[in-house]
Amino acid sequence: MKTDTRIVEVIALSGFDTPLAYAVPPTCAGELDVGSLVRIPLRRRSELGVVLRFGTDQVVPPGKLKMLFEVVQPYPVLPPDLMKLYHWVREYYSATPEAVLETMIPVAIRRGMKAKTRRYIVAAKAPTAGELEALEKRAPKQAELLRFIRQQLKPLPRADILKRMKISASACDGLVAKGFLRETETEEERIAYEDELGEAETVVPEERHDLTEEQNAAVCSIKAAIDQGGFSTRLLHGVTGSGKTEVYLNAVEQVVAEGGGVIFLVPEVALAPQTVGRVRARLEARGVHTVVWHSHLSGGERYDAWKALASGEAHVVVGARSAVFAPVQNLKLLIVDEEHEPSYKQEDSPRYHGRDVAVYRALINQAVCILGSATPSLESLYNVERKKYGVDRILNRVDDRELPRIHLIDMRREDLQGKGASPISRTLADMLIDRFEKKEQSILFLNRRGFSTSLLCPDCGHVMSCEHCSLPMTFHRTDGKIHCHLCGEERPAPYKCPECRSVNIRKRGLGTQKIEDVVQKILPRARIVRMDADSMSKKNLYRKILNDFRIGKIDLLVGTQMIAKGLDFPNVTLVGLVDADRSLHVEDFRAAERTFQLIVQVSGRSGRGDRAGEVVIQTHTPHAPPIQFARQSDFEGFLLEELEQRREFNYPPFRHLIRHLFRGRNPDKITFFVEQWVKLVQAELGEQIEIRGPAPAPIEKIRDEYRFQLWYFAPSASKVIGPIRQLRQGFKMDKDVIDLIDVDPMNMS
Template sequence: MPKNKLNHDTAVVEVIALSGFDKALAYAVPPTCQATLQLGSLVRIPLRRRSELGVVLRFGTDQVVPPGKLKMLFEVVQPYPVLTPDLMELYRWAQKYYAATPEAILETMIPAAIRKGMKPKTRRYISKGKAPTVEELETLEKRAPKQAAILKFIRQQVKPLPRADILKAMKISASACDSLVAKGYLHETDTEEERVAYEDELGDQESVVVETRPVLTEEQDAAVRAIHDAITADVFSVRLLHGVTGSGKTEVYLNAIEKIVAEGGGVIFLVPEVALAPQTVGRVRARLEARGVHTVVWHSHLSEGERYDAWKALASGEAHVVVGARSAVFAPVQNLKLMIVDEEHEPSYKQEESPRYNGRDVAVFRAHLNKSVCVLGSATPSLESLYNVERGKYAVDRILKRVDHRQLPKIHLVDMRREALQGKGASPISRTLANKLVDRFEKKEQSILFLNRRGFSTSILCPDCGYVASCKHCSIPMTFHRTDGKLRCHLCGEQREAPLKCPECQSINIRKKGLGTQKIEDIVQKILPRAKIVRMDADSMSKKNLYRKILNDFRIGKIDLLVGTQMIAKGLDFPNVTLVGLVDADKSLHVEDFRAAERTFQLIVQVSGRSGRGDRAGEVVIQTSTPHAPPIQFARKSDFDGFQLEELEQRREFNYPPFRHLIRHLFRGRNPDKVNFYIEQWLKVLDQEMEGQLEVRGPAPAPIEKIRDEYRFQLWYFAPSASRVIGKLVALRQQFKMDKEVIDLIDVDPMNMS
């Protein structure tokens, strides 16, 4: 049996290295480390004649090691364990379920700043020491007037002051201060200072939440009571909070959080986009800070110092609540009692690089490990979650009305095919949308335009010879960016100057085709020349915290119209927005993905929900070339039940998720013939070893067949349970010999089919 405490006679531990080893190694613990070492500690170990990092998974070992042959670990890197007991179990599960290496999982769970051994930020303060005699002070004034000046200043202060600030203000060198410290006239102390992300989010607007607590609607109150009952039961449960946009789901979350922290429990609150973190953390802090509850932020856009301080606050038990994006699901929260996954349907919860985990599903499993409650919230829940409700695995709470009796926005559907026939030109902004934009600007109301495509034009082509400016390394057209006149590939980053004439036939008729957010920004600026228009997409958000500034400016009315992509499509709450326009609403419908209809429906409903969240009624203009497509019609009528029934029936007919699990196996390499050869050999192995355990479809070229000069082919595996087949698949793959020029990856429950 594995030991659960360190035996000081033997002092042996098993450590999993972060450098690629797939099994734990035994190490002896030197006496200097025995007092600080714990399960889950990050340690430095000797490995391959180098110093490497590892995590202590176990006290003691079953490994047979000759006496005196065990190597000693070097040091304990951090004062607190980097993996709590539940995170250690989560690590083992995620490694197996997502077919990931221990290294990939651990590096995701443990932030880089922690692995680097970062220490707290300290600030040196100086205060008065022993009092100088009159003679000593006179001597200082004669021989060292600067020392005398700083000594007199400090003697007048009531509390210690920052050393650096004083030296800078008085223009005195550090040596003068050091001399006074050496003589005992001054004392120096180092004090830790926490780097608090979004400290300024607790502004006047959010402070109102503390003073004027909202009165819950009947539906909100019922949801709160149901979640409270689940928390009180102290058993694992998952509740789907299905509330229409603007129904006050966040207020339900806040009530649940208050109950948990009042009882000393911990909370993880996940949001799908970094852009939503400032708004969310502001509301949580406004509700909890007055109670002395510390809330931290956790996502990849933080500085290493901010990330370290957030980790330390949670690991030490100083903070009990964390708000963050996908990776916050691994935050070391103590006594975890509540997991909240807002906008649970969002594909951004799925990581596309190894380890390819889904933050929502990991949250559910972590809640299971802690016997806690997981609340999944959305106005457009995923079909997987709805299917779990149907099967009785999840409970559901529904909020079908907006707060304060606000109406859902009025939706206008514009057929862009008719628009092109009736007008003099094919403008991407319909006359209906243009007129409403002008009307809102004149009324001093705000608008949002959504287009899920950045850049100025999606392609450059020649109508004379058919030439298309494509990436040399990827099988997609390059996107033209007006700001610098360059063509860019959004997959590999390749860029080059946009041609003025066709490189093939030298025609000067070469044209820019398609739409991007830059082009929409230009067109709307001509419609509203006096308006303040800002674009928000991956190209414009290159500077840290720029998205925070833009959203804050929009909130306080400095911006009239926001043009953006996915990052403005969900969760944002701006009461003065009364018009939302979806420029190319059916773009997501025409992709090779069985979830295309679901994604389109969700996107339209979510973007539409940004309108009419204040006192004034909202409107939405949906521009489409396929107005009769079922997802668009269901979204237009806000008919979620109708869409769910139709889409689930189609999925059931083809036995697609959620009725079976899907595993995607992607093969890539520079030589397509070699890639196909190894796929065929692998299929023979599957036929022999996995017959009847899964359905195999393919091979077929991936929708984007080439990226970075590598050709891509895929297999799809369908199985009733991914966990029952993934172990054997991985074992077979490890035994299968494949050319090093062919790379493959296994993606369990994929969200991206490209």
């Protein structure tokens, strides 16, 4: 039918998969657009929805069409490019409209949050002598306030003045009513990390560094892609400490100077302050507004960042993976730093990958996308090989700094020599003491939070496991409890074995808390801080600790993944990987790649200043190929070996992988329905995909639900996900069996 601007189709945010038609009231006609957030009547309630289009193909009986209530936000929450992205994410990741919209639209926006305002008071008409005398007698506080305000040269915040002068609000209201004072309201933006500009509290232009020959070649290559216009993706492969950020900043400056918008993604919230500081120091002295975007912001900060971008006031956003959905106008450049990081993949629906969404959004906007890493993912390198991506390589550190010297410690020998009681080898302990005495800083990395991995009874072999999940519970020294990191279950650590009542129960395995304790005994005078998910519960604690470390208030940082990459501290000359091969021993075809990347990235935190750096890798499998390749910084060697193995088994990147997970409380019921489903898929799609499974998931039970999985291998995920979804819609699954589809999964557990 012909498009009718008096009717709109709206997708509700309350779980409806089908768009609903509504009439547009005359009061909303001027402010309504495709992508607008609106309030609609639905099932006798008021709900929120997003306008998908004007007009409708639905047959609506005359007079039966309900009218929408209001437009909630002054700007569309999904401008045209994000509307196209919404449809793509829905289809490719097989997600519900509600899940995609809730991911793309911040909760503060969906709740109709408004801008923060501050009320100011200023003198209005001048009182006559008689009026002032009357105030002195009848309302001395009013007279005092009026005299003070009339002495000021500019409006003052109402709340601050009343608090300072200890005068009630009614006294101020009385003067306003009499016309002696006038009140105004001004919007105030809540700017996250406003002071994150180094140690200074003011904007200081960042010191420019002369580009190396390799950096300059990369800058020129990217500049040519931007000047050419249109869509392109370039992989920036630069070793740790090679100055990739300087290349990014040159590209950002060029795009902003031409009036374009920029999205700059980082893999961890912990990296945002450092990156924001550098971007703002480079841009804001020129009046370019940069905003921050990630889940740790307050609702007000997120709202103001969204409004600044949606209104065109800000042109640059720095943030974690969700920033890929920020409403940047005239988007011309997207940067994905540390593009190999699995943290770009969201584990809840929609299970999107921030890197891949960034590439597709660049395509929609005919923009340039830069993927940067010292250890690129095999998927990105395969796209370079197929000529889908361009590539720029920086193989040397800035100022010709050497890569850190790497020491490999075989912990099996430490155990045989009777030193196995300590998780810190004698070599690493001596080097930590040496760095402390030289007033240099160190980082210790262990990818396991808590004090110990589990509690074990040596008499009967019982392991304290979660009653709801098939996983041992982790002991935490801080509260004396054992915790399940999957379901959140916690209980006091037992003094006796619940099975045999033995009192010989022991702590087994390592956690960051234990490493912190051990190192504190080695360096009793050192200032040691731990950074992991347990210790970083307070807002902005990341910023405080990293800033303290940067200015030398902390001697040694102990942490997990959040300190493994991207951080740049020139005084760090020693990095220790306590249990470097932990990531090798998991059921994941990417285990070798992840281990290699992790060792190289963590090692890269050392020796980034004027002093040479060293790295100690502690492992029980020193001859494992990923560890040996990482030790020698042999990226090409690792790449050739790993790609050959992937090619042999036809794993990604040579084919796409889709994971189909089924869960429920009755394993027999799950097995039955999964087997019926496999027969259907095999019959309908057997020529297009290879099916493996069903099999129990590596973590077989979580929150009292058993888990089984299937794997679908296909040359193209986009070509088979639609048929799989259509088959699933027609398949009658038992209500007690829940299934989910994960396209291009990163988590195999």
